[in-house]
Amino acid sequence: MVAASYGAVxxxxxxxxxxxxxxxxxxxxxxxxxxxxxxxxxxxxxxxxEIQQRGLAVIRRTVDDISRFYRYPPSAGTSQVAAxx
Numbered sequence: 001m002v003a004a005s006y007g008a009v010x011x012x013x014x015x016x017x018x019x020x021x022x023x024x025x026x027x028x029x030x031x032x033x034x035x036x037x038x039x040x041x042x043x044x045x046x047x048x049x050e051i052q053q054r055g056l057a058v059i060r061r062t063v064d065d066i067s068r069f070y071r072y073p074p075s076a077g078t079s080q081v082a083a084x085x
Contacts, residue, residue: 001062012058014051021055030055053061 002011008025020042022031032051033042045051068074 001059005062010059010063012062014054014058019045019051021051021058023056023059 001060002013005008005050009022010021010025011022013020018035020033020035022033024030030052032045032047034045035042
């Protein structure tokens with residue numbers, strides 16, 4: 001998972017790093033990319049239900065793991081990722 005330091009923007013690498021899902025809770029948008037196998041940048045692809053489901057699961061799981069590590073339980077009303085689904 002990748003997180004932005006400036007706000008609630010998260011990314012999840014999927015399929016062994018071949019796909020990248022981005023959830024931007026600030027702009028309330030989602031993006032997906034097919035990543036190139038070399039130095040070329042990724043290519044934008046449609047956000048399918050399957051990519052969205054898997055990407056959000058990675059983000060939720062990782063944010064939950066970090067919260068547990070730092071003993072900071074998230075409250076139900078503050079999770080923008082949870083609210084998006």
